[in-house]
Amino acid sequence: MAAPRQNTQIPGWYRFLIGDLECTIVWDGYIHHAYDGLFPNGDPAELRRLQDAYLLPHDHIPMDLNPAVVNSGDTLFVIDAGLGRKRPLFGDTMGRMPENLAAAGIDPADVDIVLMTHLHPDHSFGLIHPDGSAVFPNAELCVSRTDWEEWTDEANLGRNDFRGPWTEGTLEAVAPYRERLKLIAPGDSPYAGVTAISGAGHSSGQCAFIFESRGEKVMFTGDVAHHHIFDPHHPEWFFHNEYDSDPPQGAAAKEAVFGRAVDERIRFHGYHFPYPGLGLMTRVEDGTYRYAPDALTPRLGPGRFGTG
Numbered sequence: 069m070a071a072p073r074q075n076t077q078i079p080g081w082y083r084f085l086i087g088d089l090e091c092t093i094v095w096d097g098y099i100h101h102a103y104d105g106l107f108p109n110g111d112p113a114e115l116r117r118l119q120d121a122y123l124l125p126h127d128h129i130p131m132d133l134n135p136a137v138v139n140s141g142d143t144l145f146v147i148d149a150g151l152g153r154k155r156p157l158f159g160d161t162m163g164r165m166p167e168n169l170a171a172a173g174i175d176p177a178d179v180d181i182v183l184m185t186h187l188h189p190d191h192s193f194g195l196i197h198p199d200g201s202a203v204f205p206n207a208e209l210c211v212s213r214t215d216w217e218e219w220t221d222e223a224n225l226g227r228n229d230f231r232g233p234w235t236e237g238t239l240e241a242v243a244p245y246r247e248r249l250k251l252i253a254p255g256d257s258p259y260a261g262v263t264a265i266s267g268a269g270h271s272s273g274q275c276a277f278i279f280e281s282r283g284e285k286v287m288f289t290g291d292v293a294h295h296h297i298f299d300p301h302h303p304e305w306f307f308h309n310e311y312d313s314d315p316p317q318g319a320a321a322k323e324a325v326f327g328r329a330v331d332e333r334i335r336f337h338g339y340h341f342p343y344p345g346l347g348l349m350t351r352v353e354d355g356t357y358r359y360a361p362d363a364l365t366p367r368l369g370p371g372r373f374g375t376g
Contacts, residue, residue, distance in 0.1 A: 080094065150190065162190065218313065
């Protein structure tokens with residue numbers, strides 16, 4: 069007798085250690101992004117070569133959404149909040165973070181601090197439930213001042229491009245947190261063991277966050293890079309002339325962040341890389357980079373360099 073199909077998948081969370089930090093990636097879903105407008109300064113022939121060499125789809129770029137949770141023992145951090153389900157701008161394949169937090173045993177009410185790499189919809193709209201209430205009701209919201217000023221500027225509401233609805237949604241998403249807001253700048257260390265570094269360009273105030281414990285480091289990079297093959301091979305490629313606030317600045321930030329990850333042996337987390345988006349960045353002879361994803365394992369043990 070044939071057994072019934074299950075039509076289910078494992079819960080979307082993955083846990084790893086960085087020194088004394090317990091880190092959990094909490095999958096929010098995925099988007100299939102069309103190639104239209106992407107990598108506008110890239111060579112189309114080289115794009116096709118990489119697609120073929122790495123067996124990548126030619127009709128879309130699959131992008132996972134990989135928010136993170138870091139438990140220091142004293143403080144529970146969330147890094148980015150996914151798209152949520154109040155404004156499903158890009159379809160219904162996202163907004164899974166709350167159910168995967170529950171599967172991972174994490175209560176949103178226990179979260180102390182939400183660090184925002186930037187306030188684009190697929191990172192910030194998940195701050196609220198569909199009824200407008202806070203997903204993280206006791207958390208402080210931490211974001212760069214430059215990004216806050218760009219995406220809570222009510223003057224954007226009168227624009228006819230994407231900035232109108234994006235700003236409208238951002239204002240809704242941050243509303244419950246305005247009394248618990250911390251504005252920072254790149255270079256700040258807003259909390260013990262946490263450093264913000266600039267990833268500006270895709271968004272004017274985008275930051276990446278480096279966590280350090282017992283000599284180990286992990287870097288949560290937001291949208292500094294969007295793809296695990298194209299960006300390391302060609303850090304000079306812009307992501308998108310329309311959605312990047314400053315495309316050349318974004319490419320320069322990508323190069324700088326990749327370089328720092330290599331030079332300081334920092335575990336690299338790419339928000340839109342294939343789930344869970346965790347691995348190492350390496351530099352090759354021509355000065356470009358390659359991303360080596362961690363092998364998923366059910367074992368919660370030593371870190372990538374054996375010191376965790």
